[in-house]
Amino acid sequence: MYVLCMATKTISLRVEAYERLRRARRHPSESFSEVVMRAEWPDLGISGRGLLEIYRREGPFLSAAALERVAEGRALDAPPEDKWQRD
Numbered sequence: 064m065y066v067l068c069m070a071t072k073t074i075s076l077r078v079e080a081y082e083r084l085r086r087a088r089r090h091p092s093e094s095f096s097e098v099v100m101r102a103e104w105p106d107l108g109i110s111g112r113g114l115l116e117i118y119r120r121e122g123p124f125l126s127a128a129a130l131e132r133v134a135e136g137r138a139l140d141a142p143p144e145d146k147w148q149r150d
Contacts, residue, residue, distance in 0.1 A: 086147070087102075102147075
């Protein structure tokens with residue numbers, strides 16, 4: 064007789080994160096694994112450390128005007144849309 068076993072990992076979540084995950088289920092029997100697997104995770108861009116390394120190696124590569132536009136955009140920046148929030 065063969066028994067199929069699925070590997071599991073135990074994780075800790077804050078209550079707020081658990082509730083968010085629970086609300087994201089499409090139906091009560093949907094597992095948290097299924098919820099996480101259908102979530103879309105954006106690719107991360109360059110890190111601050113990576114940017115600093117490029118800056119040190121290659122010097123500044125943005126003009127003062129470009130840096131000003133970045134600062135203006137940053138001031139208007141809003142948090143990303145919460146993909147877990149249901150309407």
